[in-house]
Structure formats: C-alpha cells, structure tokens
Amino acid sequence: MEDTVDQIDRVIQNAVKVMEDSKMQVFEIGESARMELESLERELEQVLEETTRVIDTVDRLERDYRLARVRLAEVSRDFVRYTEKDIKSAYEKATNLLLDLMVYREKENYLKKRRGELQSRVRKVERSIERAEAIGSQMNVVLDYLSGDLSQVTRILESSKNRQLIGLKIILAQEEERKRIAREIHDGPAQSLANLVLRTEIAERMLGMQDMEVVRGELIDLKHQLRNDLGEIRKIIFNLRPMTLDDLGLIPTLRKFVQDYEERTSIRTKFDVIGREKRMPSAFEAAMFRLVQEAFNNAYKHAEASLVTLEIVFSEEMIRLTIRDNGVGFHVDVAESRARTHSKFGLIGMKERVDLLQGKISFESGVGQGTTITIEVPIQAELRKELGYDGK
Numbered sequence: 001m002e003d004t005v006d007q008i009d010r011v012i013q014n015a016v017k018v019m020e021d022s023k024m025q026v027f028e029i030g031e032s033a034r035m036e037l038e039s040l041e042r043e044l045e046q047v048l049e050e051t052t053r054v055i056d057t058v059d060r061l062e063r064d065y066r067l068a069r070v071r072l073a074e075v076s077r078d079f080v081r082y083t084e085k086d087i088k089s090a091y092e093k094a095t096n097l098l099l100d101l102m103v104y105r106e107k108e109n110y111l112k113k114r115r116g117e118l119q120s121r122v123r124k125v126e127r128s129i130e131r132a133e134a135i136g137s138q139m140n141v142v143l144d145y146l147s148g149d150l151s152q153v154t155r156i157l158e159s160s161k162n163r164q165l166i167g168l169k170i171i172l173a174q175e176e177e178r179k180r181i182a183r184e185i186h187d188g189p190a191q192s193l194a195n196l197v198l199r200t201e202i203a204e205r206m207l208g209m210q211d212m213e214v215v216r217g218e219l220i221d222l223k224h225q226l227r228n229d230l231g232e233i234r235k236i237i238f239n240l241r242p243m244t245l246d247d248l249g250l251i252p253t254l255r256k257f258v259q260d261y262e263e264r265t266s267i268r269t270k271f272d273v274i275g276r277e278k279r280m281p282s283a284f285e286a287a288m289f290r291l292v293q294e295a296f297n298n299a300y301k302h303a304e305a306s307l308v309t310l311e312i313v314f315s316e317e318m319i320r321l322t323i324r325d326n327g328v329g330f331h332v333d334v335a336e337s338r339a340r341t342h343s344k345f346g347l348i349g350m351k352e353r354v355d356l357l358q359g360k361i362s363f364e365s366g367v368g369q370g371t372t373i374t375i376e377v378p379i380q381a382e383l384r385k386e387l388g389y390d391g392k
Contacts, residue, residue, distance in 0.1 A: 303327025
C-alpha cells in the first residue's frame with residue numbers, strides 16, 4: 001500500500017506542477033484581456049462623449065436650418081422689402097447650414113456605428129475574462145483537491161469512487177452556477193441599466209426643448225424599461241433561491257414555477273398533487289425543486305414539446321415525482337453515454353442529485369415518443385415520525 005501511495009504522490013505532484021503552469025498561463029491571458037478591456041472602455045467613453053457633442057450639434061443645426069428655410073421663403077416672397085442681395089444671402093446661409101447638417105449627420109451615424117462596434121467588442125472581451133476566471137477557478141478547485149493531505153490517500157482509495165466524483169462535480173457545478181449568474185446579470189440588468197443611464201442623459205438634454213410631449217414619451221419608455229429590468233432581477237433571484245420555498249413550502253413554489261414556465265415558454269403545463277402534502281426539511285425541498293426545474297428546462301431546451309406535466313405523489317414512505325412531455329424524445333442510452341463523455345450536468349446531474357437523496361430515477365423515452373422522468377425519494381423513518389406518518 002505504501003508503494004501505491006508513493007506512486008500516487010508522484011503522479012499528483014506532477015499533475016499539480018502542470019496545473020500551476022497552466023494556471024499562470026490562464027492568468028496571463030486574463031490580464032491581457034483586462035488591459036484590452038480597459039483600452040476599449042477608454043475609447044468607448046471618448047466615443048460616447050463625442051457622440052453626445054455631435055448629437056447636440058446636429059440638433060442645433062437642424063433648428064438653424066429650419067429657421068434659415070423659413071427666412072429664405074420669407075425673403076423670396078416679398079420682393080418689395082427685400083433685395084436680390086438679401087435673397088442671395090438667405091439662400092447661401094440655408095445651403096451652408098444644409099451642408100454642415102449633412103456632414104454632422106454622417107459623423108453621427110459613424111460614431112453610433114463605432115459605439116456599437118466597441119460595445120460588442122467590450123462584451124466579447126468581458127466574456128473572455130469570465131471564461132478565464134472560470135477556468136482559473138476550476139483549476140483552483142482541482143489544485144485544492146490534489147494538494148490535500150496525502151496521508152488520507154489510503155482512505156480515499158478505500159472509499160466509494162462515485163462519492164468522490166459526485167463531490168468534485170458538485171463543486172464544479174457550483175462554479176458553473178456562479179459563472180451563469182454573473183453572465184445573466186451582465187447580459188441582462190447590467191446592460192439595461194447602462195442603457196438607462198444613457199437614455200436619462202438624453203432625457204436631461206431634452207428638458208430644454210419646447211416640445212415636452214417628446215420628453216414625456218421618453219420618460220414613459222424609461223419607466224417601462226425599469227419595470228422590465230426589475231422583473232428580470234426578480235426572476236434571477238427566484239432562480240437562485242425561491243423565497244416562497246422557505247415561506248410556503250415545495251408545492252406552492254412549484255405551482256408558481258409551473259405557471260411562470262407556461263407564461264414564459266408558451267408551453268402548456270399540468271400539475272397534479274396526490275396524497276397528503278407535508279412540509280419537508282429545507283434542503284430536501286430545495287433538492288426536489290431543482291430536480292423539477294432541471295427537467296422542465298430540459299423539456300424547453302431540447303424536447304420541442306407543447307405539453308409538460310408534473311405529478312407529485314405523497315405516501316408514508318416516499319415521494320414520487322413524474323414529469324412527462326410530448327416532445328421529440330431521445331435514445332436514453334445514447335444520451336447518458338454522451339453526458340458522461342462530455343461531463344454534462346443534465347441527466348447525470350439529476351441522477352447524482354437523486355443519489356444524494358438515496359432515491360431512484362428512471363428515464364423513459366424514444367424518438368417521437370416524448371419523455372417520462374420518474375423520481376422516487378424515500379422518507380426516512382425519523383422524518384416519517386416527525387411528519388406524523390406514524391401509522392395512527
């Protein structure tokens with residue numbers, strides 16, 4: 001056993017060295033991307049300032065051009081009061097203003113296009129930084145795992161390999177979830193709030209205009225956008241941890257989730273509860289909710305279904321979840337093999353979550369036959385007593 005431990009020690013030390021070198025390379029890539037991001041943000045700020053100035057100039061030239069046209073029409077009609085020199089002067093002024101206006105409009109279009117290009121590049125670089133940070137974070141997880149107390153290697157070898165893999169995958173899944181949340185906030189509320197700042201500046205400049213209806217319309221649009229952004233933020237919070245799960249329990253939370261799912265996806269849903277509903281421990285209810293959420297999201301992403309149903313059966317000894325859809329279906333064996341090969345957290349992640357609850361999960365599907373997922377989770381004897389399932 002000592003020889004085995006020494007061999008594993010050498011392998012781990014080599015792996016740690018390779019990971020450390022790779023981690024430094026990823027860090028350098030991330031730093032380079034951050035420097036590029038700073039440069040792009042400075043240029044974007046300059047373009048935004050220049051765009052604001054050009055827009056103000058275009059607005060002023062449009063007003064002056066309208067007045068010049070009115071003046072030209074006036075002197076052209078009244079040959080008694082105005083001489084040919086006055087008409088020529090008015091014509092030249094209107095023409096010069098039109099030329100200036102065309103030049104600045106072209107400049108405005110170029111700056112807006114450049115602004116869009118820079119914003120797109122900023123988003124791409126930010127995503128590159130996020131990917132570098134995610135990879136670095138995953139490397140840290142693996143390094144911490146590899147750099148642990150090697151005196152425990154014997155016990156690790158004697159323990160269940162599946163349990164080790166499950167623990168590591170849960171940690172990596174947490175990192176993926178943090179990355180997903182950061183991306184949702186960046187691509188959703190953060191972008192919208194940045195746009196709101198720009199639009200409030202425009203509204204502020206418009207306050208000096210005579211036509212207050214235009215200002216009113218802009219403020220109404222801002223109010224609608226704020227409401228939409230608030231809805232997006234609430235949706236992200238709900239996906240993180242539905243507050244109703246702690247306050248009301250699993251069934252009311254699932255009813256709201258199913259209702260929101262139908263409104264969001266336009267997929268018809270049906271939700272049935274059979275048996276005596278009981279409150280469960282918080283972690284247990286959260287795990288059950290995540291299983292349903294994963295199954296419904298898979299149906300939306302892959303099944304092309306028009307109907308998804310959820311049935312929950314409460315009995316004294318277990319809880320059974322049945323999720324069905326009438327979608328395109330799939331070959332279960334092929335999907336599971338592909339999930340294991342590519343380290344996907346869909347089917348495998350659901351199985352591991354059910355394993356942690358000491359339950360069973362089965363998938364029934366076929367091409368063109370829809371999909372049925374059945375999950376059975378036992379209620380332990382201590383919990384049955386606490387919930388009142390005492391046979392009385």
